[in-house]
Amino acid sequence: MPYILIADDHADIRRLLSITLGKQYEIIEADNGTAALYAIGKYRPVAVLLDVMMPGEMDGLQVLDAIKSNAATRNTLVAMVTARGQQSDREEAERRGADAYFIKPFSPLQVVSWMRENLK
Amino acid sequence: MKTVAPVASAGSDDADGMKAQLFRYAQDIGELMQQHKRLEKQHRMILQSLGREVHSEDLLTNLLAQTCLLYWVSTAQGNLLRASPAARATLDTQGVTLPGASMAQLLVASQRPRLQAVLARFQEYGPHAGGLQWRLQLAPLPGAPDASAYDVLALQASHNGHAEIYWFLHPASDVQTEPLQWQNDLVSGCDVEHGLMVTSPYGSISAVNSACCSTSGYEASELLGNNPRLFSSGRHDSAFYQDFWLELLDKGCWSGTLFNRRKNGQIFLEWQSVKMIENTEGDVVSYMAVTVDMSHADPASKRLQTMAYSDPLTGLPNRRMLVDRLSQLIGPDPATSPALAVLFIDLNRFKPINDELGHEVGDKVLQEVARRMNTTLHGGDLLARVGGDEFVILLSGALRAGETRALADALQQALLPAMHIGDHMLTIGASVGCALYPQDALNMSDLLKHADAAMYAAKRFAIPYFAYTPELQARAEVNLEFDLWNALERQEISLVYQPQMRNHGNSVLRGCEALMRWKHPVAGDVEPSVFINLAEKSGAIVPLGNWALVQACEQLRQWRAQGMEDMTLSLNVSLRQLRDPSFLPLVEHTLLANALPPYLLEMELSETQAVMFAVHDTRPIRALRQLGVRIAIDDFGISFSSMARLNTLAISSLKINAQCVQDLTSSADARAISNCMIAIGQAMGIEVIAQGVETEAQAALLQQQGCKVIQGFYAGHPVSAASLAHMVKAL
Numbered sequence: 001m002p003y004i005l006i007a008d009d010h011a012d013i014r015r016l017l018s019i020t021l022g023k024q025y026e027i028i029e030a031d032n033g034t035a036a037l038y039a040i041g042k043y044r045p046v047a048v049l050l051d052v053m054m055p056g057e058m059d060g061l062q063v064l065d066a067i068k069s070n071a072a073t074r075n076t077l078v079a080m081v082t083a084r085g086q087q088s089d090r091e092e093a094e095r096r097g098a099d100a101y102f103i104k105p106f107s108p109l110q111v112v113s114w115m116r117e118n119l120k
Numbered sequence: 121m122k123t124v125a126p127v128a129s130a131g132s133d134d135a136d137g138m139k140a141q142l143f144r145y146a147q148d149i150g151e152l153m154q155q156h157k158r159l160e161k162q163h164r165m166i167l168q169s170l171g172r173e174v175h176s177e178d179l180l181t182n183l184l185a186q187t188c189l190l191y192w193v194s195t196a197q198g199n200l201l202r203a204s205p206a207a208r209a210t211l212d213t214q215g216v217t218l219p220g221a222s223m224a225q226l227l228v229a230s231q232r233p234r235l236q237a238v239l240a241r242f243q244e245y246g247p248h249a250g251g252l253q254w255r256l257q258l259a260p261l262p263g264a265p266d267a268s269a270y271d272v273l274a275l276q277a278s279h280n281g282h283a284e285i286y287w288f289l290h291p292a293s294d295v296q297t298e299p300l301q302w303q304n305d306l307v308s309g310c311d312v313e314h315g316l317m318v319t320s321p322y323g324s325i326s327a328v329n330s331a332c333c334s335t336s337g338y339e340a341s342e343l344l345g346n347n348p349r350l351f352s353s354g355r356h357d358s359a360f361y362q363d364f365w366l367e368l369l370d371k372g373c374w375s376g377t378l379f380n381r382r383k384n385g386q387i388f389l390e391w392q393s394v395k396m397i398e399n400t401e402g403d404v405v406s407y408m409a410v411t412v413d414m415s416h417a418d419p420a421s422k423r424l425q426t427m428a429y430s431d432p433l434t435g436l437p438n439r440r441m442l443v444d445r446l447s448q449l450i451g452p453d454p455a456t457s458p459a460l461a462v463l464f465i466d467l468n469r470f471k472p473i474n475d476e477l478g479h480e481v482g483d484k485v486l487q488e489v490a491r492r493m494n495t496t497l498h499g500g501d502l503l504a505r506v507g508g509d510e511f512v513i514l515l516s517g518a519l520r521a522g523e524t525r526a527l528a529d530a531l532q533q534a535l536l537p538a539m540h541i542g543d544h545m546l547t548i549g550a551s552v553g554c555a556l557y558p559q560d561a562l563n564m565s566d567l568l569k570h571a572d573a574a575m576y577a578a579k580r581f582a583i584p585y586f587a588y589t590p591e592l593q594a595r596a597e598v599n600l601e602f603d604l605w606n607a608l609e610r611q612e613i614s615l616v617y618q619p620q621m622r623n624h625g626n627s628v629l630r631g632c633e634a635l636m637r638w639k640h641p642v643a644g645d646v647e648p649s650v651f652i653n654l655a656e657k658s659g660a661i662v663p664l665g666n667w668a669l670v671q672a673c674e675q676l677r678q679w680r681a682q683g684m685e686d687m688t689l690s691l692n693v694s695l696r697q698l699r700d701p702s703f704l705p706l707v708e709h710t711l712l713a714n715a716l717p718p719y720l721l722e723m724e725l726s727e728t729q730a731v732m733f734a735v736h737d738t739r740p741i742r743a744l745r746q747l748g749v750r751i752a753i754d755d756f757g758i759s760f761s762s763m764a765r766l767n768t769l770a771i772s773s774l775k776i777n778a779q780c781v782q783d784l785t786s787s788a789d790a791r792a793i794s795n796c797m798i799a800i801g802q803a804m805g806i807e808v809i810a811q812g813v814e815t816e817a818q819a820a821l822l823q824q825q826g827c828k829v830i831q832g833f834y835a836g837h838p839v840s841a842a843s844l845a846h847m848v849k850a851l
Contacts, residue, residue, distance in 0.1 A: 012138050016145065083137065104137060105144035109151065 001026040002119065003043045007036035007063065008051035008081065013104075017049060017081075020108045021115065033058025037066055040073055046119055049102075049111070052082035052093070061096060068097035077118050081106055162414075178277035179314065179393060180410045181286045187310040188288045196276075196283040198223040198239050207289065213261060223287075228257040228267045234400060242276045242285055250372025250396035251275040253299055253405050255292060271299040273306070275395065300326070300405060303397075307408065308340070315411035321404040323347050335390075335413045337383030348409075353387045355379040368407070372396045377414065389414040431505040433483055434490035442504040442512055446564045449516055454558035458516045461524045461556050464571035465493070465531065466579060467509040468549035474509075477544060484541045489548060492534040496527065512571070519556075528552040528585040551579040555588040582647035591642070603640060604651055604660045608667055612639050615671055617844045619836035620690070620809060623823050627851045630829050631688025633724070634672040635838050636664065656694060665697045670710055673721070675841050677714035684848055690722040690752060695729045698740040708747060718748030722773060726754045730769060738768055745770045752809070757797055767804065774801050778812025778832070785817050791825075798825045 004025040006017045009032060018027045028043050030036040032054050040048065048067065052060035060080060067073045079100035080093045090101045100114050185191060185204070192203035192211070201219045203211055211218065214226060224232045234254075242249055252274040257267040269292040276285050290302045304327035307316045315332030319325050325343050333340050336351060343350070356378060368374040375393035382388060391412040399405050431438045437445075451457040467489065474482030486509065493511065497503055502514040513527065531550060538545045553575025561567040570588040578586035607613050617632040638646045655661035669691060676689045697703050711718050723744060730753050741751060752773035757780050776797050783790035794810070801808035810822045813832035822830060836847065 010134055010138070012134070013141065016141065105141040107148055108145055109148045 002047075003028055003045035004115075005030060005036060005039050005043070005045040005048045007031075007033070007039075007048060007054065007060070009054045010051070013051070013081075016108070017111070020112060024115075032056035033060065033063045036063050040067060040076065044073075045076065047077040047079065047115060049079050049081050050098075052080055052084055052089070061093065064093065064096050064098055079111070079114065081111075178275070179412070180316075180395060180408065181275050181277040183310055183312045183314060183316060183410060184273075184275070184288055184306065185286065186312055188290075188306055190270075190289040190291075192287050192289075194223050194285050194287065196239065196243055196285065198235060198285075201284065214258070226258050228259050231257055238274065238400065239285075242274075242283070245276075245372055246283070249276050250398060251408065253303070253397055253399050255299060256289075271302050273303060273397070303327070303406060303408075315409075315413070317343075317348070317409045317411065319348060319407045319409075321406065323349075323407075326406065332411065335382070335411065336380075342383075351380040353379040353381040355387065368394055368396055372398075434487055434505050436490050436494075436511070437502060437504040439504060439506040439512075442502065442506060442514060443564065445502055445514060446567070450557060450564050450567075454562060457558070459519055459557065460567070461515040461519055461554060462567050462571040463513040463515070463524060463528060463531075464553045464555075464568070464575040465511040465513065465550050466575050467511075468551060468579070470509040470548060473546055473548075481541055481544060481546075485539060485546060485548060488539050488541070489535065489550075493531055496530040496534050512568070524554045524556075524587065525585060528554065532584050550584070551575050552585045553578050553588065554585070560588045581643055582650045583645075600640070600643065600646065600651065601654050601658055604638075604654055604658065604664075607638055607640075608663060610641075612641065613637070613664065613667070614639070615668060615675070615841070616838035617672075617675075617841060618831060618838040619844065619847065620688070620829050620831045621835040623810075623819055623828055623830045629684075629687065629848055629851060631690065631720070631722070632844060633690040633692075633831065633838075634668060634675075635692075636668055652692075656696070659696060661694045662696050662700055665692070665694055666703070666706055669693075669707065673710045673714045673716060676716055676720065678841075679845060680716075682845060684845070686720075687848075688720050688722055688750075690724050692754065693723040693725060695725075695732065698725075698744075704740065704743050704747075707744065707749065711747070711749075719750060722750040722752050724752045724754040724775065727756055730771070741769050745772075755811070757793060771806060773807040773809055775831075776808060776810045776827070781810050781812045781818055781822070781832070782814070784821050785815070791821065794822065794827070795825045798822075798827050802826060 002025055004021055005028045006014050006021075007030040008014050008017070011031070014029045014031070018029065021027060025046075028039050028045060030039050034057055036048070036050065036054075037058065039045070048063075050060040050063055054060055058066070060082065064078055064080070067076055067078055077099045078097070079102055080098045081102045081104060082089070083104040085103040093101050099118065102111060102114075188204070189206045190204060190210070192207045193201045195201060199219070200211075200216065200221045200223055203218060208218070211221075211226075216226065224235055227235055238252060238254065241252070252272075254272045254274065256270050256272045258270065260267050270289040271292050272290075273288040274285055275288070276283055278284065288306070290306070292299075304318055307318050307327040308329055310316050310329045311331075312329065313331055315335050316327075316329040317325060317332050318327040325346050325348060328340050328343050330340075333343070336343070338350070360378075364374055373393065373395045375391070377389055377391050379387050380390045391414055392409055394407055394409040396404055397406045397408055430436065430441065446460075446462075449458055449460060470482070470485065473485055486505070490503070490505065490511070493503055493513075497513065500516060502512075504512050504514070506512050513531075515524070515527070531552060535548055535550055538547045553571050553573065555561060555567050555570035555574055557567050560570050570592075573592055574586045574588040577592055578584065614637050615634050616637055617634055619632050620630045622628040622630050636648065636652070638648075638651045640646050652661070655664050672689055672691055676687065679687055707721075710716075711721065725741075745751060750772035751769060752775055753771055754775050755777040756774045757777045774797060776794055780790050780794055780797075784794060798808050800806075807829060808827050809829040809831055810818075810827050811831050813819050813822065813830040813834045815834060818832075819830055819834055839847065
């Protein structure tokens with residue numbers, strides 16, 4: 001099964017997303033940006049669900065930059081999952097290469113169908 | 121499940137967020153359950169339409185049983201099973217016990233053979249036979265004088281795999297009522313959620329219920345006497361209706377889905393089951409239809425709508441249609457299936473249009489693209505829109521060599537002219553990939569996949585067309601950026617020379633521009649703009665550009681030795697080269713080593729790069745000028761730079777950009793701009809060269825405006841050094 005990385009500092013959100021996606025994908029979890037990057041290097045997930053605001057050295061957008069600027073990971077799908085619902089936030093993420101933007105509380109159905117459509 | 125980092129527990133601040141999130145899950149689950157219900161319902165209907173219903177769900181009999189007071193149900197052999205309460209009362213008075221009593225006992229003796237004939241007929245036609253209308257005489261009760269007459273509508277349905285016959289009854293009063301009138305009354309009074317309709321044998325509507333009116337949007341009075349053709353959506357061809365009638369007349373019933381039109385013009389999907397009703401003489405007396413509006417059955421209706429096979433935006437066939445057609449054409453044996461070619465087309469530069477100018481503009485572009493591509497096709501070819509900006513062309517039958525290539529060229533040509541959409545003038549390109557059946561793939565999914573991969577390769581190498589080869593995978597893995605560094609060593613880079621002609625009608629060569637070409641061992645000829653960009657980004661442009669300088673100067677020396685003494689040599693130079701401290705000494709040395717007068721060498725800088733120099737540091741340019749080398753501004757007129765600023769570079773030539781030249785004959789603006797550039801050049805004593813001149817008309821216009829040198833296909837294609845020398849001799 002392909003790997004999916006869920007990077008969010010809220011354990012409950014990670015758990016919910018794991019349950020939501022765990023049947024079709026192998027789930028990896030990370031609770032901060034640095035761990036997320038480490039996991040991406042190690043497992044090469046096909047998609048990353050990335051919280052924007054995470055504690056530690058790197059926030060979600062910085063992780064996004066790192067993924068999209070590296071030729072080896074550039075094609076990894078990245079969906080931002082965030083409580084920041086401003087249009088400008090979304091545009092910023094899209095400008096930096098995010099493939100999708102889910103605002104918390106997100107619809108699990110939307111997440112699942114986005115995954116399904118983009119990971120054919 | 122793997123956890124990469126130790127997990128901290130969520131703080132209480134997040135409790136509200138979590139509640140909201142859980143609530144969202146609950147909402148989605150609710151929605152899923154709704155969907156599940158709708159799907160279940162639809163599944164039942166589909167099973168029914170296929171004649172595979174598990175329960176006795178024959179819709180027509182079910183609906184009629186909800187309204188008709190008097191009916192009983194028998195086995196196919198005529199043994200009574202159950203009855204409506206009112207009918208049960210009647211049967212009780214007859215002393216009949218349910219279940220098990222034979223219907224024959226109820227009838228007057230003279231009608232029993234007829235009953236046997238009716239039962240035999242139902243058995244012969246099976247559960248989906250048409251219905252039967254009959255006037256039936258019940259045997260008189262002991263002591264009663266007369267038999268009682270009933271009008272009967274008999275319909276067969278199946279229950280748990282067994283055939284059952286529903287006998288709907290209506291007492292035939294002394295006053296002779298038309299049996300048909302009773303049928304009509306029965307149907308029009310049927311206040312159920314699905315539409316019911318009766319038509320005469322000649323097709324005029326004789327009864328409708330309220331649901332039929334609300335679905336179609338017509339009043340009952342508008343429908344009665346009319347033909348059901350009123351509902352025709354125009355989406356089905358005559359063959360469809362022909363099959364409909366053939367099946368209805370042959371089997372006595374038809375069921376399936378079709379598109380109908382409401383009074384307001386809206387087209388909707390409807391499931392219909394139509395039964396032919398005959399009398400005991402075998403004459404058709406009516407048709408009875410039940411209709412189910414499928415348009416509300418979302419989300420399944422999305423799936424059903426795609427059955428329409430066409431893309432609503434462009435009107436082209438959609439992916440489903442393509443897949444259907446392919447699966448019809450690709451048989452189990454390639455030897456008996458026709459040869460096929462699939463062209464996968466992906467638009468270039470569409471995404472920025474859609475993103476920046478909005479979907480409305482994007483949609484119009486797609487419609488125009490579809491229209492233009494359609495004009496390149498022949499009768500039997502299928503053009504489908506399969507994704508946002510993705511199209512597929514399917515060619516079938518014997519293909520001539522080069523036919524797909526020619527079609528791809530025609531497509532590109534069709535897309536070439538700029539599109540005027542609103543206030544915008546837009547240009548769109550396309551990358552085309554092609555795969556053939558059975559050569560490249562033996563099944564549909566591989567065929568599409570390979571065409572897609574070929575398209576992707578075309579896009580990647582910035583070439584318009586790519587045909588699938590098994591080595592494509594190898595090409596896909598090529599790392600051009602990496603290979604570019606070794607390209608010189610492997611002698612994969614070469615120079616070609618494009619002539620620059622004096623533009624005064626007589627063929628006189630001014631000089632030529634040296635251009636780099638790269639032949640990659642796996643990827644083949646790499647589009648110059650692709651590898652130059654890569655080289656600029658990675659820094660490989662410095663060794664490549666320096667090599668080109670040395671190579672071209674040696675060539676110029678040879679040409680001069682052959683007598684072409686006034687020939688100039690133009691060479692693209694990059695910002696990185698100019699900033700490299702070893703560049704100026706290299707130029708100096710190369711000119712000396714080849715005994716070249718410096719004014720024969722012209723370094724071309726793009727306008728954007730030139731502007732950066734003008735702002736920051738003009739020293740490298742001035743140093744070249746001091747050597748005597750000429751400086752030209754390439755692609756002038758693209759980035760609207762300030763002429764005054766460029767002037768600080770002491771440039772010697774301007775090259776009018778090819779786009780402006782191409783628009784000359786069609787656009788007054790372009791003519792004004794070129795006129796202006798030429799005038800500036802003249803005023804400042806700068807030579808003006810027009811790039812990308814392709815036609816005589818363009819050359820003539822430029823000559824009128826005073827442009828003295830032209831470069832482009834009209835003046836000559838880029839050629840090898842030897843060919844250029846031949847060309848000069850032939851002049």
